[in-house]
Amino acid sequence: MRYGFYPGCSYKSSAGYKESVEAVNRELGIDFDEIQDWNCCGATTIFSLNNEDALLMVGRIVAIANSLKLKEIVTVCNACYTTIRKAKNIFESLPETIEPVNKRLASEGLKLEQTIPVRHYLEILANDIAEDVWRVKRKRNLSSLRVAAYYGCQLTRPWADLDHPERPQILDRFFKQLGFSVVNHAAKTLCCGAAHSLHYSADCNTLISRIIRETSNQGADVIRTLCPMCQFNLDSSQAGIDVPSVPIPYFTQLAGLALGIEPDRLGIRKLLVPLKPVL
């Protein structure tokens, strides 16, 4: 299976996201066609400063995807996912916004010809890979590990089409299928504070401790994430707040473990709260 892929800026330096996605891809025979010479999507930042600049940044990404004849863009980050989908929605509902973007892209010989579907890597693993493939490929029984899903904000709101904006089920369904014990809780889509965390840490720590306490109270051993920003905030803040220590692996690291991939090949050493003790 081949997919057009947009890695995003935090993919490489994240806590083993790149390592685990690549390992899982190898195991399942998934290939990525990376959007060559991609740029930052602008995230929430550029939309906060200037609309035209924000549309140009996403426009360039889609234009490169067009030039490579890619059928869709797969992202691994919730912020990239929402930002690209948001701009896609603007391009489609206000087609007059495309021309100024193309004017600025012309210097590179690029042109935004058409918008294409934008999907999160979670959808590939949970929806595109058939259940019996997982059944055959699953090597390790991890039913003793109680995992809590954490979606963050931008995967399911508001331009998403993969699940309910406040009560998503896709991760729990997927992880039950992988043989994990799934913990139900009330913090699945609460906000982690996102980019405010480094400079407004006291405020964001209140948000983060609510998420960690709730999952821990419901008996979770780990919280699985699917966004580098959420992962960073939940993982890095635990040292400074009074909460039980809960590892914050990526869903791909846990999926990799279920596939029998060696933990060290999934980048789990990069997690700040270590995962090994709970395995």
Next chain:
Amino acid sequence: MIDLGLQQEFYKNGSAKEIKKCIQCGTCSASCPLTERMDHSPRELFALIRDGEMAEVLESNTPWYCVSCYYCMTRCPKEIPVTDVMYTLKQKAVEMGTEPKDNKMPDIYRSFQSVVRRNGRMNEAMVMASCGLRYPSDTFLNIPLGLRLLKRRRLEFFPQKTKGRGTIR
């Protein structure tokens, strides 16, 4: 100060005029994770816009505390794109130079923007360094975290660069 001219001009931006539908129910304010830090809750801010109190609105820290969680937007019973209106308010304040002085986010966003303009991509270490020059005390507090990230090889000191970065500058 009431400025109806500026109010009408603001309504022309993006989805700003949608707030005319606001019924002041406060669902947005109740859903907001950082509403306590805001000088006006989102509901109050919309009331001020409709009163034409544009100077107060464009100097407000409210949109800058918005973390883009989009709770308000999916919950609004009148389907007002609340978060998008916050973006329009931030863009307008930047255009007019009225960003609040008591909020760090305009500087942080500019740090991010300058790193992206220089490289085409964001680099955490460079954004942290650039913000650090503006807010040394935050940098000091974040040093232990920086060291922990360094130990796990999670800081990149050589930024990834986009060849075509000139296009998006």
